[in-house]
Amino acid sequence: MTDAPQEHIAPILTPEGWELLASLGPYREDEAFRLTAALRKAGHSPELVSAVLTQSRLRTKAEAKFGEFARQMVFTKAGLEQATRLTVAARHAQRFVEAGISHVADLGCGLGADAMALASMDLVVTAVEMDETTAACATMNLIPFRNATVVHSDATAVSLEGVDGVWLDPARRTTSTSxxxxxxxxxxxxxxxxxxxxxxxxxxxxxxxxxxxxxxDSVPADCEAQWVSVGGDVTEVALWFNAVRRPGVRRAALVLGPLGAAELTSGEDFGGGPAAPVGPVEGYLYEPDGAVIRAGLVADVALQLGGHLVDEHIAYICAPELRETPFAKAYKVLDVMPFNVKALKAWVKDQGIGVLDIKKRGTAVTPEELRKQLLPGGRPAGSKSKGKKSATLVLTRIGEDRVAISVEPV
Incomplete structure (x- = not known):
């Protein structure tokens, strides 16, 4: 992976640079110009000032993935985009621990997030990174762990003698000046x-x-595929082979939310497993978590809920009764209408709606464009609009018919 030029990191890796970076508080965009001028006036070089402010900004952004650890780490922009959240990295590491692995090679370690998690569980870690700048960052981030070593090398060429476990996070982006x-x-x-x-x-x-x-169809036949979502965002699919693959599990959806972790698994290959019935829009509509959809486990959730699909090709579930589930978001069905812009515009006016959230699946309609048509000058849900009634519309297809479902979030 080609990343930022080495000189953008090099000024940080000096006593002066490290001390200056540590002296800065949380990054604030509105203070950046003033702070730049103050640091230049204090005698720091333009290169050093640029480097520490870049790191300060990246550290603040990285807190979403690394929490308080971000304050002591070194980042690159591209490396941070691909870096694993520490909560997820800890689960990766736990797999190797439970499998009795002792020495893991982290090939393409990036900034070292997974290597940090592996090392924190007392595994011997060899972290390999081909990009010089990123390897320098990983070296700094792994300094607290004596059982971790960073190797600046091509991941495909390094010796794996004595290594009984391998973790990889391949570079899935190219970086250029643009x-x-x-x-x-x-x-x-x-x-x-x-x-x-x-x-x-x-x-x-x-x-x-x-x-x-x-x-x-790109998932190898001899592995377990586990899709992971964090706070509703699907972050990855991890493929597990041999000792770190769980017996009887071919695909899984791991949902990490405010209430903890929940997982749904299947031993069936993709396209297999139970079939859910198809039925009318009624009672409660459920929107499955993205990890459930990616893992092909929507029918499993529908059956758990005692529900049915509204269309066999679309990932919306309906059930007559409300049941709690970590695998889907629930909405109470209020009304079902044919999709007709003129009729929906009249409905919005009759209902006195001023804030409108539009969800869709199985239709080419663009929610933002439709909102402008239905509610000129209106706002999406989540906006503050005093005295205005809010509503949620779900646009989907049932067979050949396009419908608009008025729902209320539970």
Whole structure:
């Protein structure tokens, strides 16, 4: 992975740079210009000032993934975008611990998030990173762990002698002067998926983090695929081979939310498993978590809820009664209307609606454009609009018919 120029990190890796960075408080965009002028006036070089302010900004942004640990870490922009959240990295590490693995090679370690989690569980860690700048960051981030070593090398060329477990987080973006661009083909990742499969073929315990949009037909046949969502956002699919693959699990959806963790698993291959009935829009409408949808487990959730799909090809569930589930968000069905812009505009006016949230699945309608048509000058849900009634519309397709469902979040 090619990242920011080395000189953007180098000024930080000096006693003066480290001390200056540590002296800064939380980054504030509205204070950046004033702070830049003050640091320059104090005699610090333009390169150092730019470097510490960049790090300060990245540290503040990184708190969402790393919490208070972010205040002591070093980042690059591209590395932070791909870095694993520490809560998820801890679960990766736990797999290797439970499998009895003692020495893990983190190939393509990036900034070292997974390596930190592995090392914190007393595993011996060899963290390998090809990009010089990113390897320097990982070295700084892993300083507290004596059982972790950073190697500046190509992940596909490093010796794995004595290593009984391998973790990989392949680079899925290319970086240029115009920014970062996502790569979609697993064989264009660095290292490619075929390399991961060759490692698994050696019998070692292997885990790899892939993008959550990975197609089912690209998932190797001899692994467990676990999609993970955090706070409603699907962050990854992890593929697990050999000792770190759970017996009888082919695909799984792990949902991490405010109330903790919940997981749904299936031993069936993609396209297999139970079929859910199809029925009318009634009672309560459930919107499955993205990890459930990606893992192909919507029918499993529908059956758990005693419900049915509104269309066999669309991931909306209805059930006559309300049941709690961590795997879907529930809405009370208020009304079902044909999708007709003129009729919906009249409905919005009759109801006195001033704030409108629009969800959709299985239709090409753009919610933002429709909102402008139905509610000129109106606002999406979540906006503050004193005295204005709010509403939620779900747009979907039932067979050949497009419908608009008025719902109320539970």
């Amino acid at each position: 920014g970062t661009k996502r790569i979609w083909d697993p064989e264009d990742f660095s290292p490619p998926l075929s390399f991961v499969e060759s490692l698994a073929g050696s019998g070692r315990a292997v885990g790899v983090k892939m993008g959550p949009g990975m197609p089912h």
